[in-house]
Amino acid sequence: xxxxxxxxxxxxxxxxxxxxxxxxxxxxxxxxxxxxxxxxxxxxxxxxxxxxxxxxxxxxxxxxxxxxxxxxxxxxxxxxxxxxxxxxxxxxxxxxxxxxxxxxxxxxxxxxxxxxxxxxxxxxxxxxxxxxxxxxxxxxxxxxxxxxxxxxxxxxxxxxxxxxxxxxxxxxxxxxxxxxxxxxxxxxxxxxxxxxxxxxxxxxxxxxxxxxxxxxxxxxxxxxxxxxxxxxxxxxxxxxxxxxxxxxxxxxxxxxxxxxxxxxxxxxxxxxxxxxxxxxxxxxxxxxxxxxxxxxxxxxxxxxxxxxxxxxxxxxxxxxxx
Numbered sequence: 001x002x003x004x005x006x007x008x009x010x011x012x013x014x015x016x017x018x019x020x021x022x023x024x025x026x027x028x029x030x031x032x033x034x035x036x037x038x039x040x041x042x043x044x045x046x047x048x049x050x051x052x053x054x055x056x057x058x059x060x061x062x063x064x065x066x067x068x069x070x071x072x073x074x075x076x077x078x079x080x081x082x083x084x085x086x087x088x089x090x091x092x093x094x095x096x097x098x099x100x101x102x103x104x105x106x107x108x109x110x111x112x113x114x115x116x117x118x119x120x121x122x123x124x125x126x127x128x129x130x131x132x133x134x135x136x137x138x139x140x141x142x143x144x145x146x147x148x149x150x151x152x153x154x155x156x157x158x159x160x161x162x163x164x165x166x167x168x169x170x171x172x173x174x175x176x177x178x179x180x181x182x183x184x185x186x187x188x189x190x191x192x193x194x195x196x197x198x199x200x201x202x203x204x205x206x207x208x209x210x211x212x213x214x215x216x217x218x219x220x221x222x223x224x225x226x227x228x229x230x231x232x233x234x235x236x237x238x239x240x241x242x243x244x245x246x247x248x249x250x251x252x253x254x255x256x257x258x259x260x261x262x263x264x265x266x267x268x269x270x271x272x273x274x275x276x277x278x279x280x281x282x283x284x285x286x287x288x289x290x291x292x293x294x295x296x297x298x299x300x301x302x303x304x305x306x307x308x309x310x311x312x313x314x315x316x317x318x319x320x321x322x
Contacts, residue, residue, distance in 0.1 A: 006051035020305035093299030094291030099155035101290035140164030145197030191221035206233035216241035
């Protein structure tokens with residue numbers, strides 16, 4: 001089959017892909033912007049396209065047999081641009097990395113390693129055990145609310161419970177209060193959920209029913225000492241209410257890895273929001289990096305190669321979203 005890796009994101013998964021797939025396939029990488037007729041022709045002739053973006057203007061061929069997103073989120077795909085019978089699949093493999101990111105970011109609020117190191121290099125023993133000045137808080141004494149209990153939510157819950165944290169989950173379908181989960185609340189009780197834990201972690205993907213789900217009312221229900229973490233999609237949390245809650249100190253802080261503005265060919269180095277989150281001192285900003293590890297790439301490449309093999313063999317595809 002003719003397989004096209006479209007864009008820089010997809011290019012990350014190409015090394016070693018041929019070895020996993022086996023012989024007999026024609027694999028091509030095309031840039032994000034198709035600049036030549038040859039590139040457009042190769043895109044149009046593809047049996048399989050692997051890419052994170054699909055918008056009007058790309059020359060999708062009517063013979064396309066599979067569009068595979070090299071990640072979990074498919075909000076960058078305009079399904080109307082595809083032939084009606086072309087399946088779309090995604091892949092995961094990022095949940096362990098994202099859970100590690102969440103725990104690292106939260107631990108940093110309670111275990112001030114960098115500050116202790118910097119102080120001791122100056123002869124400052126502020127954190128020395130035995131004196132009142134260096135007492136710190138413990139992550140295990142905090143409760144955590146996880147919005148969405150899919151791959152990421154389950155991985156975060158397991159690690160949070162291992163630290164002794166109380167885990168509350170809000171999810172569209174019921175979740176048993178067992179294992180790492182102490183309590184479940186339906187999404188219809190979102191304000192109550194937002195006030196039920198010290199830390200709120202959004203893991204939800206972006207869809208029509210999740211866009212702006214966490215709005216002014218939900219944010220107003222958070223505890224004043226509460227911290228919100230976004231590793232799902234930026235727009236699940238309404239930008240203006242979040243910014244105002246942080247600016248006015250109505251919540252203690254935020255750890256934001258998913259955003260409202262992303263680099264584009266026209267603006268490769270933007271600030272990540274339409275509002276100046278970068279000027280706030282109670283926000284940790286990271287560039288959508290939480291799941292981006294060697295392990296994630298390897299697991300996703302293997303999953304996509306296996307799906308292409310299934311397609312070639314006429315077998316049912318896994319992780320099909322359309």
